Amino acid sequence: MSLPLLETQQLAVTIAGRRVVESLNLQLCKGERLAILGCNGAGKSTLLSTLAGLRSPAVGRLLFNGDDATLLDTRQLALRRAWLGQFQPDPFGSTVLETALTGRHPHLGRWNWESKHDTELARGALKAVGLAGMESRHIHTLSGGERQRLAIATLLTQAPSLYLLDEPLSHLDLNHQMAVLELFASTARDCGAGIIMVLHDPALAHRFCDRALLLYGDGRTEIGAVDRILTAETLSELYGYRLRQIEDRGYRCFIPE
Amino acid sequence: MPTRPRVILILASLALLSLVSIGLALTVGSLSIPLADVWSALLGQEVAGGDVIIELRLPRTLAGFACGGLLALAGALMQVLLRNPLADPYVLGISGGAGVGALLGMWLGFSAFGVDGLAFVGALAAMLLVFGLAHGDGSWTQTRLLLTGVIVASACGALIALLLALAPEDRLRGMLFWIMGDLSQANRIWPPLLALGLALSLAMPFARELNLLACGLMQAQALGVAVNRLRYVIFLLASLSTAAAVTTAGSIGFIGLVVPHLVRFLTGNDQRLLLPASVLAGGSLLVLADTLARILIAPQQLPVGVLTALIGVPVFLFLLARQPK
Numbered sequence: 001m002s003l004p005l006l007e008t009q010q011l012a013v014t015i016a017g018r019r020v021v022e023s024l025n026l027q028l029c030k031g032e033r034l035a036i037l038g039c040n041g042a043g044k045s046t047l048l049s050t051l052a053g054l055r056s057p058a059v060g061r062l063l064f065n066g067d068d069a070t071l072l073d074t075r076q077l078a079l080r081r082a083w084l085g086q087f088q089p090d091p092f093g094s095t096v097l098e099t100a101l102t103g104r105h106p107h108l109g110r111w112n113w114e115s116k117h118d119t120e121l122a123r124g125a126l127k128a129v130g131l132a133g134m135e136s137r138h139i140h141t142l143s144g145g146e147r148q149r150l151a152i153a154t155l156l157t158q159a160p161s162l163y164l165l166d167e168p169l170s171h172l173d174l175n176h177q178m179a180v181l182e183l184f185a186s187t188a189r190d191c192g193a194g195i196i197m198v199l200h201d202p203a204l205a206h207r208f209c210d211r212a213l214l215l216y217g218d219g220r221t222e223i224g225a226v227d228r229i230l231t232a233e234t235l236s237e238l239y240g241y242r243l244r245q246i247e248d249r250g251y252r253c254f255i256p257e
Numbered sequence: 258m259p260t261r262p263r264v265i266l267i268l269a270s271l272a273l274l275s276l277v278s279i280g281l282a283l284t285v286g287s288l289s290i291p292l293a294d295v296w297s298a299l300l301g302q303e304v305a306g307g308d309v310i311i312e313l314r315l316p317r318t319l320a321g322f323a324c325g326g327l328l329a330l331a332g333a334l335m336q337v338l339l340r341n342p343l344a345d346p347y348v349l350g351i352s353g354g355a356g357v358g359a360l361l362g363m364w365l366g367f368s369a370f371g372v373d374g375l376a377f378v379g380a381l382a383a384m385l386l387v388f389g390l391a392h393g394d395g396s397w398t399q400t401r402l403l404l405t406g407v408i409v410a411s412a413c414g415a416l417i418a419l420l421l422a423l424a425p426e427d428r429l430r431g432m433l434f435w436i437m438g439d440l441s442q443a444n445r446i447w448p449p450l451l452a453l454g455l456a457l458s459l460a461m462p463f464a465r466e467l468n469l470l471a472c473g474l475m476q477a478q479a480l481g482v483a484v485n486r487l488r489y490v491i492f493l494l495a496s497l498s499t500a501a502a503v504t505t506a507g508s509i510g511f512i513g514l515v516v517p518h519l520v521r522f523l524t525g526n527d528q529r530l531l532l533p534a535s536v537l538a539g540g541s542l543l544v545l546a547d548t549l550a551r552i553l554i555a556p557q558q559l560p561v562g563v564l565t566a567l568i569g570v571p572v573f574l575f576l577l578a579r580q581p582k
Contacts, residue, residue, distance in 0.1 A: 054478055078481030088473035091342050092526045102469055106481035110462050113261075113529075158480065 003066040004029050005162045005194040006051065006081075011060035012219075013043055013050050019058070021047055022219035028162070030192040033185065035205035035226070037198075038215030039239060044198045045086065045166050047215065051196060052083040052164045064162070078106035081162040082155040086170070087147065090139065097135035099150055100126055103157030118157075125156035128183060130176070144171035152180060156187075163187070165197040169204075181208045206230045206252045214238050259530050267524055271537035275322065278541040282318040282548045283310055287555045316446045320505055321547045321561070322540035323449035324440070325512055327502040329520075329539025330456055332513030333532055334495035337467045338488060339403050345514035346499040349406030352508040353413025354383025355500060359507070360420040360432050369442055373504050380500035383409055388492065402492075438509030438562025440547050445505070452501035456494050457536055463487060464529040471526065511566040512539050515573050522576045542569060 004027040013021040020043030028034055038044050049055045053062060053069040062069040064080045072080075082103075100122040101114050108114065114122075126132055129149040134142075142150065148171045155163060163184065169177045185208055187193045199205045205212055206226045214222045214229065216238065222229065232245035235254060242257040259267075283295045290298075290306045298307035299315075331346035339348070346352065358379025362372035391405040417436065424432055434441075443449075466487050469477040478484045502509070516539040517531065524530045546564040553559060 049475065052479060054475055074478055074483050075481035078479065083475075083479040085473070085475050085479070088476060090472055091340050092336075092471050092521065094468070094526045098468075098525070098527065099472075102472065102480060105465065105469055108465070110465075 002030065004063075005032075005065060006196070007063040007066070008051070008057075009061040009063070011050070011062065012058045013047050014058040015043055015046050019219045020217060021215065021221055023060070024221055026213070026223065028194045028196065030161070030194060031188050032211070033188050033195040033197075033209040035197055035199045035209040035212045036215065037200075037202060037205060037212055037235075037238065039217055042215040042217035044215055048164050048166050048196065048198055049083065049085075052081055053077050054083065075106050078158065078160070080160055081164060082158045082160045084151055084155055084163070084165040084168055086166055087144070087151075093139045095135065096126065096131060096137050096139060096142070096150055097122060099139055100153045100157050103154040103159070106158065121159070122153070122157045125153040126150075128156060129153045130179065145173060145176060148172055149176065149180070152183075161192070162194045163196070165195065167198050167200070169199070169201075177204070184208075202230050202235050203251070203253050259525060259527055264530050267530065267534055268537070271534055271541070275537050275541045275544075278544040278548075279318055279322060282321075282544050283314050285548060286314065286551055316444050317440055317547070318544055319446045320443035320449055321440045321543050323446070323453045324443070324502040324506045324509065325516075325543025326453045326536040326540040327449060327456065327498040328509060328513040328543075329516035329535040330453070330460065330532060331495040331498040331502070332539075333517035333520075333528070333535045334460065334467075334491050334498075335513075336517055337470055337528065338491045338495065339399050340471060340473075341399075341403065342518070343514075344403075346495065346502070347410065347508060347510075347513065348403070349387050349496070350383045350409035350413055351380050351496050351499040352503045353410040353417070354386075355380035355503040356436060356508055357413050357416045357420070358382075359435050359504075360417055360424070363428050363432050363435070364420055364424055366428075373445075377500055377504045380496075380503060383413065384496040384500065434560045435507040436562075437560040438507040438565070439560040440506050440550075441558055443506050449501055449505045452498060453536065456498045456501075457533065460491075460494055460532055461529070463490060464527075464532055467491070467528040468526070507560075507562065509543065509562045509565055511562075511569050512543055515569050516542060519569070519573055519576060 006028040008024050008026045011021065011024040012019060036044050036048065046055065050057050051062065064072065069077065101118060104114055104118045104121070123135065126135065129152050131146065131149055131153060139147065139150065152168065168180055172180060181204060184195050188195050209226055211223060212226050212229050214234065230252065232243045232254060236243045243254045244257055246253045246255060280292060284290055284292050288306050288309055290310065294304040294306065295310055297304045298310040328346050335344040335346060335348060336342060355376040359372050359376035362375035367375065387406050387409050391402040421429065421432060466482045469480050469482050470487065474484050517535050520531055520534045520538050524534050543561065543565065546568050547561040550559040550561045550564050
């Protein structure tokens with residue numbers, strides 16, 4: 001059996017002196033999809049950037065394919081995992097195609113220019129998120145949802161084996177939310193990529209992920225298969241609000257009481 | 258990403274512009290010399306006015322070109338480093354430090370060499386002060402760097418005002434010309450030219466990483482850029498380029514702020530093209546402005562810093578208005 005794409009050992013995360021995650025042991029294998037759920041300020045984004053190796057954990061180890069993250073340089077990390085952050089304004093900006101091509105950066109040598117092959121990959125990624133035909137638009141003319149889809153296309157261009165997505169559905173309307181989730185589901189299924197995503201909708205997490213990690217914000221975490229862990233009972237405790245569960249054709253839905 | 262033919266076309270046109278501006282600077286002036294004679298003089302033949310070309314105009318023109326290139330390069334680097342379109346080479350107090358040093362040297366009656374030396378020491382002192390203070394606890398955020406730089410710059414501004422207030426009448430004019438930026442004293446050409454060559458060749462290997470830095474620090478790091486190392490390198494390169502330019506010609510304004518924007522209109526924001534194009538455009542603009550400064554009210558000369566803005570602003574506004582919305 002191959003090594004897990006991502007593994008944490010006794011990982012702890014601290015925000016401004018407050019311990020939000022305590023001794024987390026997590027393994028993510030090829031083709032697996034994991035949702036991270038929790039209240040605002042529970043440390044979801046901070047945990048995700050820690051898992052991406054962008055922030056040092058307070059305690060514990062982080063391994064990519066069995067290699068300690070502290071021994072990998074930033075470029076080697078970028079070849080293994082991609083990270084989708086929350087929206088950042090760009091003071092200068094460039095065109096849609098140029099932005100998508102930035103995903104090729106870790107694959108290129110210092111003096112290399114993007115090749116035809118790289119451009120084809122970027123065009124393919126733009127097509128996959130429904131931005132075909134907008135290659136030469138300046139990114140400042142895009143809407144919030146289009147910017148978000150462009151960020152996702154950049155990740156696809158980077159083509160790693162592990163995707164860490166912080167609120168991938170933000171700014172997206174319903175059809176694009178479903179398209180993006182289907183896209184990552186097929187990336188996991190067909191390419192064996194591992195996906196970890198911070199989500200706000202437990203129903204979508206249940207439908208599109210294999211397991212869920214719940215962050216209670218006080219250091220406690222709980223992880224398990226979505227069928228077992230995403231129930232009205234645990235989610236009511238997680239969000240501090242009573243929820244009722246409805247099942248329809250295998251899909252779960254949670255309605256606030 | 259600009260295509261290869263486009264890169265070559267843009268850089269070749271700007272190189273041509275540089276040659277034209279240098280040629281113009283060598284031919285016109287209080288003594289008008291035909292281009293053919295200029296060419297002969299450059300090749301070492303005896304012609305009328307040959308001394309004027311070799312001894313006066315050539316050093317001044319080349320020093321001016323180097324300063325313009327250095328300032329435009331430093332401006333482009335600072336704008337990416339601080340992720341702020343309003344950043345220029347002077348925003349972090351480097352020119353302020355150089356100004357305090359230079360004016361102190363003039364006040365004390367130092368020779369031109371001493372003044373330049375003190376200016377360079379002042380620029381380095383300001384750079385180290387800003388770096389030390391901003392780095393402080395190791396966080397080194399953009400906001401902290403920018404704030405520290407602005408504060409150090411305003412402290413230097415106050416010191417400069419103090420020196421001007423206390424300066425003896427007969428030295429005041431020289432001091433004011435230094436502050437506005439003036440090439441008439443620029444006769445050492447090799448330091449700025451070498452600095453320009455070195456700075457550009459050290460910045461170019463990082464050009465693609467700079468493109469990513471503009472998307473945000475975390476984003477750049479996630480895409481494989483060693484962000485902290487990159488920022489140290491860029492801060493040092495931009496500061497030393499600025500120091501080399503202001504030591505040669507005083508604090509010439511406008512070039513460092515606006516040339517990168519002008520070039521961005523033309524080329525887009527790919528730093529691999531923007532950096533060398535800014536160097537060529539900045540050098541040409543400064544040489545043209547200095548030529549005007551020499552001839553407008555000849556035989557008297559204006560400080561070139563006054564003219565850079567007077568030429569650059571209309572060009573900038575014209576291009577801004579033509580930008581597709």
